[in-house]
Amino acid sequence: MMIHARAQGVTKHFGGTVALHGVDLEVRAGELVGLLGPNGAGKSTLVGLLTGSRRPSGGRVELCGGDPRDPRNRRTLGVTPQETGLPASLRVGEVVDFVRAHFPNPIAKAELLDRFGLGDLARRQTGGLSGGQKRRLAVALAFAGRPEIVFLDEPTTGLDVGARRDLWEAIRTFHADGGTVVLTSHYLEEIEALARRVVVLANGRVLADDSVESVRGLVGLRRISLTSPVPLTDLDLDGLVSVERAGDRLHLLTPDADRMVRALVERNVPFRDLEVRPTSLEEAFLTLTGKEQR
Ligand code: ADP
Numbered sequence: 001m002m003i004h005a006r007a008q009g010v011t012k013h014f015g016g017t018v019a020l021h022g023v024d025l026e027v028r029a030g031e032l033v034g035l036l037g038p039n040g041a042g043k044s045t046l047v048g049l050l051t052g053s054r055r056p057s058g059g060r061v062e063l064c065g066g067d068p069r070d071p072r073n074r075r076t077l078g079v080t081p082q083e084t085g086l087p088a089s090l091r092v093g094e095v096v097d098f099v100r101a102h103f104p105n106p107i108a109k110a111e112l113l114d115r116f117g118l119g120d121l122a123r124r125q126t127g128g129l130s131g132g133q134k135r136r137l138a139v140a141l142a143f144a145g146r147p148e149i150v151f152l153d154e155p156t157t158g159l160d161v162g163a164r165r166d167l168w169e170a171i172r173t174f175h176a177d178g179g180t181v182v183l184t185s186h187y188l189e190e191i192e193a194l195a196r197r198v199v200v201l202a203n204g205r206v207l208a209d210d211s212v213e214s215v216r217g218l219v220g221l222r223r224i225s226l227t228s229p230v231p232l233t234d235l236d237l238d239g240l241v242s243v244e245r246a247g248d249r250l251h252l253l254t255p256d257a258d259r260m261v262r263a264l265v266e267r268n269v270p271f272r273d274l275e276v277r278p279t280s281l282e283e284a285f286l287t288l289t290g291k292e293q294r
Contacts, residue, residue: 002029003062004149004180005050010059012045012204019045020204022059027182029148032175034191035184036215037201038282043184046201047151050182051079064149078147080155083134088127092118092137095126096144103145115170116140117163131158139167149180156190168193186281188212188220202285219284222257226250226264226271237263253279 005027012020020042027033035043048054049061052068066073100106113119116136135158142150156164175181185191191198198215200208227248241253254260257276
């Protein structure tokens with residue numbers, strides 16, 4: 001199977017900041033891969049390197065078998081532009097035409113507008129669009145040239161539920177027709193909706209490259225809070241990732257809250273005021289990376 005994008009031992013420094021430390025990644029043609037990580041993990045930097053907008057400080061990047069900066073390897077590439085770069089006085093339809101003009105076999109304007117729910121906005125100046133509308137336009141532009149591989153950086157941030165669903169549908173259609181997709185998100189739910197393979201980035205390193213199911217076990221942690229006098233050392237439970245006491249409240253992190261609550265009951269651990277809630281990805285990563293360092 002052809003490798004569409006590849007990073008080998010890639011590092012990237014910005015002055016004193018090390019954004020990526022030796023990242024390896026292979027994306028095969030026709031794959032849909034989610035890059036998951038909290039803010040600052042290095043997702044955008046990696047996408048920038050793979051799409052040729054930045055150069056690595058070390059290691060190798062390849063797009064379609066060659067240098068991502070070489071136009072020959074970029075012919076089948078689609079990327080979302082920075083929304084801040086959309087010319088404010090141009091109309092949506094004009095921006096679409098402008099981008100289409102760069103490609104030999106672009107998708108028809110009406111079809112592109114329709115696929116991304118932009119039909120009604122074609123005559124609006126981009127400067128007057130809402131954040132969500134700009135985001136939809138930016139994502140649509142990635143598809144203007146009938147790409148074979150698209151890189152979508154946080155494609156649905158700021159979109160309402162309906163617009164997010166529509167966009168997911170457009171991405172699925174592209175993928176079902178054989179397109180390769182790399183998308184970044186800091187929501188597991190978004191990646192789960194689209195991808196089966198998830199690459200987890202944290203602090204510039206690949207923490208996991210696995211199925212959504214496995215990654216959910218790693219980062220999809222639940223926080224169980226309860227009031228209990230039981231000493232922490234008595235809580236040697238399967239699946240307990242971390243435990244802390246704050247006054248008379250105990251906070252337990254685990255990938256499987258149901259199982260943990262059953263175990264507490266079976267062991268006759270006294271408790272009241274039980275609460276279960278999802279942790280944010282940031283919390284999950286703090287716990288995971290903290291554990292690694294200990
Ligand atoms: P993510 O997309 O996962 O939020 P980024 O790739 O944007 O992460 O950032 C990774 C790290 O590199 C962060 O610490 C960020 O502050 C830093 N960084 C990214 N771009 C630049 C830049 N142009 N100049 C300096 N630091 C940068």
